[in-house]
Amino acid sequence: MTSVQTSRADIGALATAVRRRAVGRAWRSAGWKVASLALLFGAWEIAGRSGFNFAFPTFFETMAALAEMLADGSMGAAYLRTAEPLVIGLVFSLVVGVAAGVSMGLRHDVEWFTLPVFIVMQAAPMAALIPLVTFVYGIGLTSKVLAVVILAMPVIAINSYKAVRNVPPSLRAMCRSFMGTRRQEIAKVVLPAASPMMFAGIRLGVAEGFSGVVLAELLITPTGIGDLITYHRSVAHFAHMYAAIFSIVLFAVLAVTILQWVETALFRPEKRSAA
Amino acid sequence: MTMALDDKAGDRSSDAPDGAGGAAPIVEVRGVAKHYDALVALDGIDLDFEAGRLTSLLGPSGCGKTTLLKIVAGLLEPTAGEVRVKGRPVSGPGPERAFVFQDFALLPWASVLRNAAFGLEVRGMPKAEREAIARRYVAEVGLSGFEEKYPHELSGGMRQRVGLARALAVDADVLLMDEPFSAVDEQTRRQFQEDLIRLREVENKTFLFVTHSIEEAVYLSDRIVLLSPRPGRVSRVIDLDIPRTGDPEAIRRDPVYLDMVDEIWRGLKHYVE
Numbered sequence: 001m002t003s004v005q006t007s008r009a010d011i012g013a014l015a016t017a018v019r020r021r022a023v024g025r026a027w028r029s030a031g032w033k034v035a036s037l038a039l040l041f042g043a044w045e046i047a048g049r050s051g052f053n054f055a056f057p058t059f060f061e062t063m064a065a066l067a068e069m070l071a072d073g074s075m076g077a078a079y080l081r082t083a084e085p086l087v088i089g090l091v092f093s094l095v096v097g098v099a100a101g102v103s104m105g106l107r108h109d110v111e112w113f114t115l116p117v118f119i120v121m122q123a124a125p126m127a128a129l130i131p132l133v134t135f136v137y138g139i140g141l142t143s144k145v146l147a148v149v150i151l152a153m154p155v156i157a158i159n160s161y162k163a164v165r166n167v168p169p170s171l172r173a174m175c176r177s178f179m180g181t182r183r184q185e186i187a188k189v190v191l192p193a194a195s196p197m198m199f200a201g202i203r204l205g206v207a208e209g210f211s212g213v214v215l216a217e218l219l220i221t222p223t224g225i226g227d228l229i230t231y232h233r234s235v236a237h238f239a240h241m242y243a244a245i246f247s248i249v250l251f252a253v254l255a256v257t258i259l260q261w262v263e264t265a266l267f268r269p270e271k272r273s274a275a
Numbered sequence: 276m277t278m279a280l281d282d283k284a285g286d287r288s289s290d291a292p293d294g295a296g297g298a299a300p301i302v303e304v305r306g307v308a309k310h311y312d313a314l315v316a317l318d319g320i321d322l323d324f325e326a327g328r329l330t331s332l333l334g335p336s337g338c339g340k341t342t343l344l345k346i347v348a349g350l351l352e353p354t355a356g357e358v359r360v361k362g363r364p365v366s367g368p369g370p371e372r373a374f375v376f377q378d379f380a381l382l383p384w385a386s387v388l389r390n391a392a393f394g395l396e397v398r399g400m401p402k403a404e405r406e407a408i409a410r411r412y413v414a415e416v417g418l419s420g421f422e423e424k425y426p427h428e429l430s431g432g433m434r435q436r437v438g439l440a441r442a443l444a445v446d447a448d449v450l451l452m453d454e455p456f457s458a459v460d461e462q463t464r465r466q467f468q469e470d471l472i473r474l475r476e477v478e479n480k481t482f483l484f485v486t487h488s489i490e491e492a493v494y495l496s497d498r499i500v501l502l503s504p505r506p507g508r509v510s511r512v513i514d515l516d517i518p519r520t521g522d523p524e525a526i527r528r529d530p531v532y533l534d535m536v537d538e539i540w541r542g543l544k545h546y547v548e
Contacts, residue, residue, distance in 0.1 A: 174380035177368045178394035192384050
């Protein structure tokens, strides 16, 4: 009797300990992230203070410039301009890239016809084509959207294709053996099974899209965030220039993180419970 | 305990010596061959599988036993010949057959309950209804309390139990099992074999069971079909009549069981190497 009670108390204590350890783990992992960033920004601050380059501001100068640009609205306005080609280009790349990738994965005839195009697009230094794009489509929105698309789409399409190819054949056979239709096989088995790798490609594609839009704004015509960078460099406001670069990196990281969250929420409930 | 051995002979399926009721064949395999380009995986297979019995397809690797099972399942097309299930020629998967996969083939993103109900889900059964049925079979395979878990939270043996519950839930007449216990450890495997014997007492199904384990085949089967490799052919059909109502452990000590295992091994030995 006593032993039963003791063991029950033990189990209670154990459960509390396990909970505490889980909370501890979460804090520790957040702690490591903060430490990593602190190390990076610390190194930046020291490098800035060492004065090795007159054009390299310290971390705190950059943050002050960032706050100033946020306050005076110049950064908000720049992002509104940049967002236009970026969003149009990414939505187009996503829709066409995923559709092309999935159909290449599902059908050999589409694969033969389409895959070489994407392999060439992925292998070639597409940024070098931006002047050509400008030559054909001018300096307007079309060229900038195209710059985003040519950088973002190949990696999205090729990853979607490989993701579909890598779906375990036994899962597809399972669906067929229970008389699932082709449509059910794709919707209930192939797409969820392919989603982790597909989303890895989408995250890479979104990151590439950010490169594309910045390249376009630096190479074609300075607008939006590219304009902020170019302008502040030309007037030697280096802290402001770095703040603009910092902000676009931050924005890209945020977008990619949100995508990861969307993926887990939509397709992979088991990862939520595992986390 | 009687045991009838007949060498590869035309009359092997005509009468069951154990008097299992002279059951009509539910699955008929007629002249089935499967070629992969020059490779002949199966050649001239003629077999009958009687309703309510458990038949093992046993043989060394490369003898085409899984290929034959997949042809019966309608997952593979035979190059020649045909399979009839309940008198109707097979042209693809059907509701009277359910498959249990060697690698379990569970959806990693679906709970135990959804996995078990998947066969009913693709048939368009409403959610509440199919989950009630799946719940019953999840309990029957001994997984009550694990309904909301995900496959990665289960052991290999438990995952295969989900695969079995999924096959049972669609209420097929024929269960096609492709080396279902080969990916689990030995203890779990033995437990599984005993559970399968008990399951057969409550579920009146026909089982086609692919295995490479002689012990497993003798332990579980009413009939063993021995296949030989290159090209895959039926080399021998053995009818067994081991009573399986008593202690499941007793079978493993039965001299008839042990002799049978030994005899089959001597027959298969020359295929090794």
